[in-house]
Amino acid sequence: MHKGCVIRVGDLGEFGVIRRISGRLPQGSGVILGPGDDAAILEAPDGRVVVSTDLLIEGRHFRRDWSSGYDIGRKAAAQNLSDIVAMGAAPTAIVVGLGLPGEASAEWLDALTDGFRDECALVGATVAGGDIARSDVVVIGVTALGDLGGRRPVTRSGARPGDVVAVAGRLGYAAAGLAFLSARREAAEAGTPDLAEEFVDAHRRPEPPYACGPEAAGLGATAMLDVSDGLLQDAGHIAAASGVRIVLDPEALPVPEAMARLAGELGADPLNWVLTGGEDHALAATFPPDVSLPPSWRVIGQVSEAAGEAKAEVTGRAETSGGWDHFRE
Amino acid sequence: MHKGCVIRVGDLGEFGVIRRISGRLPQGSGVILGPGDDAAILEAPDGRVVVSTDLLIEGRHFRRDWSSGYDIGRKAAAQNLSDIVAMGAAPTAIVVGLGLPGEASAEWLDALTDGFRDECALVGATVAGGDIARSDVVVIGVTALGDLGGRRPVTRSGARPGDVVAVAGRLGYAAAGLAFLSARREAAEAGTPDLAEEFVDAHRRPEPPYACGPEAAGLGATAMLDVSDGLLQDAGHIAAASGVRIVLDPEALPVPEAMARLAGELGADPLNWVLTGGEDHALAATFPPDVSLPPSWRVIGQVSEAAGEAKAEVTGRAETSGGWDHFRE
Incomplete structure (x- = not known):
């Protein structure tokens, strides 16, 4: 003792x-x-x-x-x-x-x-x-x-051209909080300003949309994964496993006003947090186009034939399927 | 590169x-x-x-x-x-x-x-x-x-007074090998002498008696565990979980001649390796006294009523249920 x-x-x-x-x-x-x-x-x-x-x-x-x-x-x-x-x-x-x-x-x-x-x-x-x-x-x-409770498992490989891409849960929140903590270590130790609090909390404790996984399986999702490497890279995993092309619509990607303001303070691009942040554990899934999705799911893109390399991209942005490599220093 | x-x-x-x-x-x-x-x-x-x-x-x-x-x-x-x-x-x-x-x-x-x-x-x-x-x-x-293939699981808590205690697999081999490596680092680097080779190999790569686990379940074993903290301590775990006393017979515990010779070289007690060594992953089990055990199992002790504290001991030796604490430095 x-x-x-x-x-x-x-x-x-x-x-x-x-x-x-x-x-x-x-x-x-x-x-x-x-x-x-x-x-x-x-x-x-x-x-x-x-x-x-x-x-x-x-x-x-x-x-x-x-x-x-x-x-x-x-x-x-x-x-x-x-x-x-x-x-x-x-x-x-x-x-x-x-x-x-x-x-x-x-x-x-x-x-x-x-x-x-x-x-x-x-x-x-x-x-x-x-x-x-x-x-x-x-x-x-x-x-x-x-x-599985008798359900068919939803893997990464079932996305088909014509499907819609949808997400449930938060995107970029944890990345915003981590960016704040990294940039403002001293400030964080002295207390977190209101602007960043929600995002720092999200970094410390994700809130995965648990119920949405079995829900998506029940709705007939053709592919699904947990966004842990960043939305763009994980959409790329679905594209590669399914042999399709995925195009995400940046207008459909939610950038909350508070996140945009924090990004302004830190000189960062909030859409980058949304596209590459991986610790919120949102769910990304593809659904047949005729499925009526409940409000927990937000349509953010489309699946089409892979013309050449099966990959994911964002309309109007150059990067494709980039994201977090957990193994890099 | x-x-x-x-x-x-x-x-x-x-x-x-x-x-x-x-x-x-x-x-x-x-x-x-x-x-x-x-x-x-x-x-x-x-x-x-x-x-x-x-x-x-x-x-x-x-x-x-x-x-x-x-x-x-x-x-x-x-x-x-x-x-x-x-x-x-x-x-x-x-x-x-x-x-x-x-x-x-x-x-x-x-x-x-x-x-x-x-x-x-x-x-x-x-x-x-x-x-x-x-x-x-x-x-x-x-x-x-x-x-489990329909079998009843064999836990630590089912040993009953009158049962026999038996082991399958090797005891003390890995401990002997580790003692050699610890005592003779330089010699090990220059090559392992024949005397120690079998034991050093056992330290590097255990050979658990895998088939004996389901076999024991099929024979009606009342309690079983994988010896990973040392025979005496693990027998003590069965005794405590089952509320019984276990007495091990040192005469029945196998000390191979080569192990005795290596112990002599190192000034160690080979029975101590057998009783406290944990990395061979032998199986220890209790069986009703009327069960006819195949040769893979060797009877090494008896289960009796717990008079006071439920524990394991070895006839003629002072220590009880001692062994390895994985968490100590």
Whole structure:
């Protein structure tokens, strides 16, 4: 125990950490066997299971001085749950591999755990198991599982010429918040001005439109993905997988007034945030042209025959399918 | 491209790395949708899915100077596949989150990938998906999934007084190899003497007795786990979860002559390796006393009523349920 009565995870030991985490987590109705054994057992009533994994590393995907433990937990879970709904499935559970520095406080770990729990609760999922290890920086490996409930999965490869392209959820918000934090580190530490607050919050904690994934599957979406590399690049992924051309209409892309004002302050192009920002976890999908879309979906482009290279582009802009490479420095 | 034509993963970029990995991996018959979309889709014919995750971090769980990329891939997969068979299930697939330093060579990555592939092939599983990220050290998050094939899962909590305790697989081999490598770093670099080779190999690449997991479930095992914290501590986990006392017979614990000789060279107690070594991924299980066990299982102890604290002990030795805390420095 250190002075000031701060409990460090290094003081708790492996089983102490596991007990502390497990004690904060409810077990879901679809969890047959939760944490504490070699493996968890989940119901898979559909007879198929959808699975996606992501690895988040401190200093690359998040910073402990820019985001709270709670927000990091919410975001790490959101990122994976979003991948599951992007297939048209309902998330059932996540398992988490956690690398922790010994000096991390137990209080921070509690907040992280609560973040996982609360984000999962939004979709009726729970944390079914995990593993912890000692690490110099915080490492979070989240694997999410989901059930298709009898639905046909919506992959990236089914877009057809004539389809419309639509998005659900926010675009560019997290990128705007990150741009603000990067440009104004000192200001951020002294408090965030009102203008940027909404966007900084969006960077810290995405709000994926979870219900829209299964909804799109039910509406007959021909292709769908979670926008994680930026809209233009991800539309390019659909184009490449489907062998089609996608043209996005910049007039249809939502640039809220507050975002335009923040961009003005920072000397940035807000449409660039909308086209290349990837952390909002919006959903992009293609639908047959005769589908009547509910208000949660906004039509932003068209699918046509690939004349030459299958790619995505924006009317009136030169760049095509560019975006974020998670692997670059 | 760097001089000497060594391709670094930093040169390949995210999609180059993903293409390179995917190109080396066959897709399994139970994989409905493999890598390349937001999520993979696997068959789950049992209607339940077994899932386990582990996080391995360079410098703590493996060293690139002590193990090849191939061996690290084999070991990372083995560790998780073993957790699945320890429930009595058949592994179907793994997904892998991979953190890579930019300076890692593409050749090393190929070897790692082949290691995942070949270890999975031993149990009929494949790599169904993954994620890559930039990291200062190699980070490997493996999540394995499995199918119970209609069998009742074998948890840690079903041991009953009167049951026998049995193990399948090797005990103490990896610990002996690690002790040798730790004591004789220079000798290891100059080549491993014959005496230690078998054990160093066991440290680098475990050989879990995969078939014995579903076999034990079929034989009516009342409790089972994968020995990953050391036999004594893991027997203690069964004792605690089941509310029983477990007594192990040191005479029944296999200490091969070569291990005894290596222990003599290093001034170590070989029974300590057998009781506390955790990386061989042996299976420990309890069975009703009337079960006729096949030769793959060796009876090593007895289950009795817990008189006071539910724990495991070894006849004639003072320590109880001690072992490895993965979280300590």
